[in-house]
Amino acid sequence: MAKLKRGEIEPHEDYGFFGPGSVVWKVWSYPTAPTVGFQRAVVVEELDPPLVAAVHATQGIYQRSRTRYDRTLRYFAMVAFAGSREVCKAADVLVKVHSKAIGRLPYGGGTYDANDPASQLWIQLTGWHSILYAYEKYGPGKLSAQEEKEYWEACALAAELQTCSPDDIPRSREGVRAYFERMRPQLAASPIARQAMNHLLRSELVLPPTPRWAKPASLAVAKAQRIATIATMPRWMRDMAGIRQSRLLDLLIVPVMKTAFALAHLNPEVELRLLGRISPSTVAVIAPVKLGIPPRKEEVLTPAEARARHGYAKPAEAHLAFRARQAARVFGDGEAPSEQGLIESQEILGPLS
Template identity: 55%
Template sequence: MTKHKSRREITPHEDHGFFGPDSITHKVWGHPTTPLMGIVRAVTIEELDPNLLAAVHNTGANYDRLDTRYARTVQYFAAVAFADSRSVSKMADVLVKIHSKAIGIEPVSGNRYDANDPASQLWILVTGWHSVLTAYERFGPGKLSEAEVNQFWAECAIAAEFQTCDPADVPRTREEVRAYFEGWRPRLAASEATQRMMHHLLNGANEVVPRGGLLGLTRPFANWLIRTGTIATLPHHMRQLAGINQSRVTDFAVTRLLKFMMAVLHRSRPLQRWMLGILAPKTLPIVEPWWQGIAPLNAEVLTPAEARERYGYVKPAEAHLDLRARQYARVFVDQQPPSDEGLIESQPMLGALG
């Protein structure tokens, strides 16, 4: 169990970052449904993009170190929601370098893929935010009001400025989100590699939950709970692509069970701290000041443009063009593997890869 620090030992954030303490982002992303259900749903659905699947599948990282990949994903999203502006700006800059390595040939179409492609980044962003909202409304307190949903997506557009996509392309209402996913349906595909990856991610609790001790005895139940709960949120056309069958009775039963369990977890900060300490321990210092109501050193909420000007960064779409060109030359001209520059630089922020 992770021993939590006293208020005196918690390091305050430098500022409020990009979302104020009363934001819808804090309300939704701060609920325990996010790391347990929302992120799992997001990374599972993302694999239906053939380009993203190729980028992930070719590295083998999800198979070799799923626990590390999961922890880094949770940490990044938590940082955007809760960390200070300097930390998020630096992380966004390094993310472009990390993604510069994820380039190659998508085997089904034979076309090139690039993880920094704006359309791919928008797919990741919208799928992540939509999945977190879906988990919150399905297993958490319930539906947000129309005004809250609109504010949620307006805040998602702020988060878009830390990726290479255009914030203007972010849908802003439930109807626009539905239209976005409907527009993606013809582009979704499920090869054998896709189905294998999706089933691997749905069974991720077997990799993330420690194997030893009493906690290890819960792994089969935890895996069933997260797997069936995630499937219960998937549209049927996505289930068909993934080769997944699950009855309506199971959907109903696991939804009721998870709703009860999430309510219990939400009422207990020690339980949330313990859970996060197991799943993504480097995320604790990011959310702990918000959990304990510790004010930042400076009560500012910045815009991404203000942060870029203050810290000397450019928009992600315009960042590290020289590195990205060198990676293209290595992969597509010299037929060599891309360099690990971004991955190496990310480790002090997001933790070791191995």
């Protein structure tokens, strides 16, 4: 990645939905977020049968590991840091992208739909919980009680950009724990879930090609991140998925990662260069925040205000006719769904290859 030049960085239109001083910017801008936190989220998600059925059917994580990671991380970063118009546009096109991920469950009967509110709630909570957990374990530590309250209120606000209801978002750590306990009987480590989880734990798949002399170091970094991510997963979840790692490794990796992340966090340009290795398209999203470049309008909006200003529907109500046509193609005609949403998303979330 070429050296960043401050004058070449495009400022955001506004502060989006959170802004400077928010706990979201504090937690999501720490280097644990795009690494261990994000990897934990996408690995844990696969235990949900409808979600992993959609992932397996599209095969994106296997055929385009690097670009899939890049595009997904870019979207999550946009919600936290980008301008409100850009985020509304991304959330809107994501509904069309997810309309392709529908079909019949491979185990136990029934159907899946990536736009289903229950699936979106699972994604939202595993994502936000994982980012916070990684920050606490390998970063500065636990938030204050007031910061944690603000964090889960922010999670509920961000849920307005998904098809789930913000009313279903717990507003406390205890509420989040209760949600995961309710979900636990519904989770399953099916063959496709185990395959996906083990694949997503291979951090080296999202790194760019490296010269032969640098490969040992690159693989060592990938191995360390894998160990760190597994160390954040509860034992029952590891046992369910057949993921083995000793308690000794769980302990030893903590000081290693805390030190590495603290050192990286000392220099914003170093952080951005490291981010560019795992998610090039996310750099433009977070660079203005890291380098203190103010937006064109220094204001924070709510999702409702942003939708009204920029002319977007609530995600749960967006593209209903298109989604109905997709369902008719798949369940009625037995055809493959249209990839129109994926094609349109490239302008916003980055190329597919």
